């Protein structure tokens with residue numbers, strides 16, 4: 001069934017001029033971009049967005065990286081959008097990501113791994129609401 005998922009193009013991929021390349025991969029896979037915003041996250045926003053990871057050893061580095069430059073935030077909509085986006089992204093660690101995935105092809109390290117994507121229906125709903133109001137979601141479904 002049709003789903004929505006929250007996607008972030010991280011500071012490394014924005015700096016490397018990969019926004020269009022990544023959008024092309026989403027659209028080729030049948031995912032529609034129904035909302036998008038470029039933003040430079042504040043520390044408070046990054047800490048809140050990644051709040052579930054607050055106790056993890058990588059939290060401080062993750063937050064520092066995510067506020068190091070602008071990001072592109074978008075909502076993707078389509079059939080099985082959450083899983084489909086995770087397949088397009090590849091494994092969290094680019095070193096473990098399959099050939100042809102965004103993280104294999106366009107990323108270097110586990111923090112600078114080009115993209116974030118929601119991992120489940122509940123988190124997708126929360127993450128979308130973190131960045132966008134319902135009136136900003138331009139669904140064509």
Ligand code: CMP
Pocket residue numbers: 053058062092110111112113115116117
């Ligand atoms: P992301 O999907 O944005 O969600 C949390 C991020 O933490 C993850 O991608 C990685 O960029 C980063 N991270 C750093 N170290 C780890 C780790 N050991 N396990 C999971 N995520 C990590």
